[in-house]
Amino acid sequence: MDQKSLSLLDKIKLVTEKALEKKALHPILTKYQILEQDHIPFLIRMVENLERKDNEKKKQKQQQKKSNTFFNPFLPYDRDLFIDNIGDNHVAILNKFNVFDHHLLIVTREFESQESALNFDDFSALWTVLSNINGLGFYNSGKLSGASQPHKHLQLVPYPLAQEIETIPINNLVLSYKNTDEIVTLKELPFLHSIEFFENNEDKSCEELGQITVEKYERLLERLNIKIKDNKPSQNYNLLITKEWIMMIPRSQEKLNSISINSLGFAGGFLVKNEEQLNLIKNSNLLEILAQVAIKSN
Template identity: 25%
Template structure:
């Protein structure tokens, strides 16, 4: 059985490579001001970062860690294809489930444009579509990295899937950021609302659909057991999302942007975000990528003023972290509240008053 650690010694390599890339000018760090907006109803300490310099940042290849190019300008460049920019390349490894497994190749790249120091990416070495669900081995690799780095500094991983998720590149990748405080904004809220049966997925009492599964594998689990366990945890959440979307497509198609009830859906067409820590997986289905202020009152408190502002939201929003690029948009978020922003880009939550729904979300799977 394969027992060596996944991406062993990653923490010091991330630190040294980040410092070298920053010094060489290969990596661009954008400073930001952080504003904490604690939600009165839930107590969640949302973090809003204000980074006006990002308004001038190039939008193409924004997570680039490669120097790949193409002679055909009609084809988009894959920034995650080799040859990798050496200053941004941290590590490469083939991760195996066991000794008989061929494994899957991964590369760790620094994010070329970052707001958080040491923001990095776990990229599939072979091209895989970002619209495909995270595989059991990919989930295991991400969790193993979180566990390893957590002994020094807690990190959070996230995955954007689909056109309305805030995804930036078609080549499959998960992203990681360090949590300087040691606790992500949702950690305490999730801990306070975990079910009596911790093996069951659950929905947090929030104004949008969300599904959480706690991660607590047996201490004696082998690597292959861990791969299966983590893959199953993610699959449970994916099944719940699909079931919820199916119900909405029949009962409230407008919530999905549909004109009429429908039964068909393709997994590759769904948009959702995944947030992962060492302790939990959190999945949120999406209906739109941006929040748009609907009225002048959202912008200037009720008087005539600037037109509606937009807030782009990716998975970090559902980890409690929102990024804005100008002061006017920051004021919008302060006025309406982060939960209202998340509600508008998510789906209506499960209604437990409906007799079709059991008290435990997990029983719906």
């Protein structure tokens, strides 16, 4: 079958299969458990082997030292991980070191900083993917929010994240606030955040959804007092986007007790590297951990 005629999801499955055969894709094996706290079924994954990813990072650092420039895995991106062109300014590629199956990166063709503001093109590209795949879109806006690469890229992980969780752990809590206010703050979450809901988006084009989303994004920035100067937000933040809502969380630090937290943490998913970190998570209030790396609400 001609690959051009395949659906986006079928392309992802086909490229994944070939990338695994060529050893271009390096899934990070994990085992997981569900930890229920505050009526949220947190998904805790523990890595079985991070050696390959750590070795790759060491190689990148060595290359940077030799060339006196940062190594950019997206320029050029690995052709074996390429899924499709997304509009004029983005490409979709597989995440080389994926914890979740079919984890996508939506990357700008030309270099743009991960710390620059998101725009209409970025959101239109995300909706091009999100309209075809039911999942969680997210953005780590800089180092403090868990970004590991300086080249602008949004991400998407398809549902389900685990067999026991239909979408993401916080989804039911967020949806319980639908039709309450235009911009919502959840009283259950002890950290600064804001949420807006999408209405009747089934019949809208990706461009229309991109425009709606950039307007919501700008309102959330304003509500959270994050200023834009020279196209750069004054603070790192995490952004979660589903087909039903968008949520922004300002960040104050990247990790707590060596546990790195990115957007997936605020969706209710934690990744730990060893038993020590797992025990720390089990003996902690997970919402308080999130509040420590975000900004505690009054």
